[in-house]
Amino acid sequence: MKWISDFIELIFPRRCLVCGNILSSNEKSLCLNCLIALPVIEDRQKAEIEKLFWGIIPIERATSYIYYRKGSPYNKLLHNLKYKDRPQIGIDIAVNAATAINESGFFEGIDTIVAVPLSKKKLRKRGYNQCDYIAKGISQVTGIPITKECVARIKPNETQTHKTREERWKNVEGIFKVTDVQKLKDKHILLIDDVLTTGATIASCAKAIIAAGGKVSILTIAYSNNSPI
Numbered sequence: 001m002k003w004i005s006d007f008i009e010l011i012f013p014r015r016c017l018v019c020g021n022i023l024s025s026n027e028k029s030l031c032l033n034c035l036i037a038l039p040v041i042e043d044r045q046k047a048e049i050e051k052l053f054w055g056i057i058p059i060e061r062a063t064s065y066i067y068y069r070k071g072s073p074y075n076k077l078l079h080n081l082k083y084k085d086r087p088q089i090g091i092d093i094a095v096n097a098a099t100a101i102n103e104s105g106f107f108e109g110i111d112t113i114v115a116v117p118l119s120k121k122k123l124r125k126r127g128y129n130q131c132d133y134i135a136k137g138i139s140q141v142t143g144i145p146i147t148k149e150c151v152a153r154i155k156p157n158e159t160q161t162h163k164t165r166e167e168r169w170k171n172v173e174g175i176f177k178v179t180d181v182q183k184l185k186d187k188h189i190l191l192i193d194d195v196l197t198t199g200a201t202i203a204s205c206a207k208a209i210i211a212a213g214g215k216v217s218i219l220t221i222a223y224s225n226n227s228p229i
């Protein structure tokens with residue numbers, strides 16, 4: 001039914017999320033120019049990310065894909081993914097991320113992918129968990145299977161915006177619970193989230209998995225070392 005999609009595209013052309021230009025049929029979410037100019041994280045930011053967890057929780061590896069700067073037009077990507085009912089963006093951007101990261105050997109030895117869960121209330125409100133879509137894109141490229149229904153968010157976390165680093169870490173204590181130990185025990189799990197800021201939320205989830213006998217590596221789409229998004 002290609003003619004139907006061609007017809008729909010003619011009336012409602014898909015636009016690049018960053019610059020607004022009309023996308024060609026082989027471009028996904030971003031036009032080629034914006035894709036080439038994507039603010040991929042640099043080595044010093046990679047080092048910062050690994051340091052976030054030092055002395056707090058034993059993480060195997062941690063990385064991210066895009067560097068998030070306040071006011072950057074690229075922030076529209078995750079904004080649309082999270083708040084504008086555009087979950088497909090999660091797959092598109094994760095395919096790019098996994099393709100870029102794959103060469104470094106980051107995915108070696110990883111048994112399964114787990115998306116950081118949303119609280120039931122948030123899931124109902126949004127209708128989908130954006131991290132499930134990111135996990136799908138990573139799995140498509142790497143072939144690593146996804147494990148679902150093994151971790152739950154048992155407490156919604158309050159907004160982290162006006163909290164100090166210490167308060168944020170305290171605020172996320174015990175918000176996740178492993179609901180199926182067998183799925184995670186003795187496995188190396190790649191934990192997926194959309195944005196990494198202080199690392200407190202994802203560390204809390206990792207802590208629950210490690211307590212259940214799993215090893216954890218972390219991958220997020222974006223990293224921001226200024227204010228939370």
Ligand SMILES: [Zn+2]
Binds near residue numbers: 018
């Ligand atoms: Zn563009």
